[in-house]
Structures are given as C-alpha cells and as structure tokens.
Amino acid sequence: MDTVLIVKAIIVVAIFAISMLMALYETYAERVIAAFIQDRVGPDRAGPFGILQPLADGGKLFFKEDFIPAKADKWLFILGPAVAMSTALLSSAVIPFGDTIIVAGQKIDVQGMDVNIGILWIFGIVSLGVYGILIGGWASNNKYSLYGAIRAASQTISYELAMGISLLAIILMTGSLSVKSIVLGQHGIDWNIFYQPMGFLLFLTCSLAECNRTPFDLPESENELVAGYHTEYGSMKMGLYLFSEYVNMFISSAVLASLYLGGFNYPGMDFVYNKLVGSFGEVTGHNLATAIGTLTLFLKIFFFIFLFMWIRWTLPRFRYDQLMNVAWKWMMPVAIVNLIITAAAELSGKPLLYNWVGLAIFGAIYFGLFPIFKKKTVSAN
C-alpha cells in the first residue's frame, strides 16, 4: 500500500509540474506562433531559439512593483489571482494522462484521481474559475476592470450551457461521468469525434470562450477596456492571471483530447501492447505501452494548443451582441439538436451511422428549407 501511495504522490506532483511547465512554454509557443504567422522570427534572445524566454518573462514579473491601488479592496484584490490560479490547477486532477502502470504488482492509474463524477468536477472547477476574474475585476475599483469581469461572467455562463449540452451527448454515449471510462470507451480509433462531429465543434468553440481566448476575449479586450479585468494588476499578480489562462488552455486541450480524440488511445494500440508485452515481459511491456499512450495524449494536446493559438492569431474578436447571439441563438439550439440526434442514434443501435444520418437530415433541413422561410430584407444600398 505504501508504494502505491508514493507512486500516486509522484504522479500527482508530476501532473502539477507538467501543467505549470506546459503553461510556461505555452507563453513561448504563443509568441513564436504569433511571430511565424506574422512572418517574423519571434523571441530568440534568451538561450538558443529563445527557449529561456518564459523564465526571463517570469523573472521580470517577479521583480516588478507589486502595486495595490489605494481605493481597491485589498484582500479581494489579492484573492482574485489566487483563486484564478488554484482553480485552473485543480481541474487537471481528474484527467487521465495515461492508462495504468504496474508498480510492485499493483495497477495504478496515471491520473490524479479517478472519481466517478470526473467531468462534473472539471465543470464545477471551471465555473469557479470565473470567480477569480470576477473578484479581481470588482476589487480593482475601476470601471474597465468591472466591465471586463462582468463580461467574463456573462460569457462563461452563456457558453457553459452549450458546452454542457454538447457534453451531455458524450455522456449519453458512454453512460458514465468518469473521464477515465469515457476515454476507455474510445478504444483504438473508435473516437467520439467520429460520432459527434458537431458536438466536437461546439465544445471546441465553447472551450475557446471558457479560456477567454481570442474570438471570445472580450473580458480583456485591450482596445475597449484597457486590459479588462487585470487593468490594475501588475507584477506576479498579473502573471498569475496570465498563467492561469494558459493552464486553462492546457486543461481544455486535455479535456478536448480526452472527450473527443480518444485521450491516450491510438490506432493499433492492441498490436503495440501485445508486441511490447511479448518482448519486454508483462510489467515493463505494460508500462511502456502506457508511456506511448501518454505520449499520444500529449501529441493531441499539443495539436489543440496549436489550434487555439492558430485561431487566436487568425480570427478577430466578436462584438458583444454577436457573442451573445452565437451562444444563445445558434450554439444552444444546435447543441440541443445534436443531443436529440445522439439520443435517437443510441436507441437505434447503430450510433455511428445514425449520428451522421441525423446530422445530414438536420443540415438538409437547415440549409435547404430554412432559406424559404427567411424573410427577404432589402439592404440600404
């Protein structure tokens, strides 16, 4: 039992360290990808190819003046970034970063904890995350910060609906709230994205909104609100806000990869598993197969992080009314339709076929019949 505890502790610390490290290097990746998309070279002064840039940035933030405005609510002002950071880190606890490893004859999950309400935990923590922004924006005693905070809150509430409903379709398919069993249900290449293409798009869009990333970065829209909720923040307090955003992005990518791209599953995994067990023995082979699975998951996470950044440096920000229109008038109805289609397809016994049939029917109705009822408007010019 002791070894299990020790190994578990190592795994938990490793997950914590990895999320921090990922967030650190996401800042670097963000700058390099931004530079490449804009035909520039990007940061390259600190270390070879600038790989020490995140450390330099962090060091800079630590040495800046830790300023609290006179009219700010001091304790809430300090609490804000702390809440944002801790909630961001908490949600990685239930994500399965690999299958199991065998240590001292016992199977241990490569996961913080495998609770049976895992995905609910993530959602709870993510909705808590907006408190960090809200508290920080309110405590700053500045109208722009408050605007940013209120925008963040309303945006998170609006997009959580569509996110939750598109997630319901996944839960309907798997019959479990545990992230581990959702991932295990997508063995090999039997990934949920093939059953839920529309759900995937909805979930991706919503996670962009939940991370406050670019098409939805209204909370910190710099040309309207100075810097939004962190206008009054400086030094490492602002660093924590920025950092929590990047940790959130990592977690969102991990959740997306786990729910839709099969987590640590990859095509041909049974063949690889048998080969490894055959040549390295039961224990080492199993652990090696798990390591390959973890690597696959990280490749998927990197893909999503790249996608997030790619989107950020492509798409302009939504107007506020567009943001609300998209959430309430488009994504939520579409998510409900998707849920109905999934339910029907699950009942039919051939979910893969009937999901696509359902989507095709929906598309035909929407694109074929809807324009007939749409009233013709004459434009001004």
Place this chain on the structure above:
Amino acid sequence: MTLTNRSRKTDNSELSIVENTYFPGIFKGMGVTIKHFFSKKATIRYPEQKRYLGPVFRGHHILKRDDQGRERCTTCGLCAVACPAEAISMVAAERVKGEEKLYREEKYAASYEINMLRCIFCGLCEEACPKEAIYLRHDKFVPVFTSRDQVIYGKDQLVEDMGDRYLRDAWTKEDMAKLWIKQ
C-alpha cells in the same frame, strides 16, 4: 484613380445562409494564416545574421594605403573642408629620409582624427579626397560606444591594415546591379 491594384469593392450584401455559420470565413482565414506560418520570414536574427547592405553603404571610415603599403593621405585638408559636420581634424608633418616606405608623398598626416559623434556618414570626405585616401567602408559599422573617450577615432583605428585590405565590391552601377541580383 486607384492607389493600389489590390483594392476591392466593399461587399455590403447580406450573408448567405452558409456564410452565416461563419465557417467559410473561418476556414479561409485559417488557410491564410497557416500559409504565412510556413512562408519565408521577413525578419532575421539580427546580430547573428546580417543582411548585405549593398556596395555603396557608407560605414566605418578607412585611410587607404597604396599597393606598397604606403599611406596615401597627404594632409591636404580637403576632407576637413568638405565635411559639413566638421568632424575631421588633422596635423601635417614632413616626411624625413628613411620614411619613404611609410608615406607616399613628402607630406603626411601625423595625426588624423574623426569625431564619430559629429560624423553624419555623408561621404563627402570620400568625394573630396584627391589622393583616394579616405573611404567609407560598405561592410563595417562604427561600433556602439559607451563613453566619450571612445568617440574620437585616431589613425590607429582608421589606417588600413595591410593583412586585411579593404576592397569595394562594386564601383560602377552595372556591377552593383549584378550584385543585387545575386543577393
């Protein structure tokens, strides 16, 4: 009159039902950015990589020697007169017997100083020189200085080193055009 050939008429028509899903626009935009992601970069890693500035770039000054290693400057002072920034000062001296290997003519510069804080790198000294002695190098900058006593460049920093002679890449317009094509 059109100012560029890339201007397009603004499309104010209403979005079609497919366009209204935003997807065609999003995919088009993502395509544009990924194309730029892999395209050649417009910037370079400057101090390590340097661009060729052309054969007529006016950089660090150099006092040329002739083929036998004798200094060409005769301290006529035309460069100092031509200099709009009054950056050049010099002291003349007469060549004595036995110095024929060092100086080409009877008069030479005992000291020749350029104040780099004043110099505007206009190249008029180069044009004024009747002895083809002073040039502005095309391949070397005057380095950054941090204190005033590094500013005045004497003969030790200006006279050409015979082991590392300075040659200009191109003297005529045609040569220059060829060089630019090669770049």
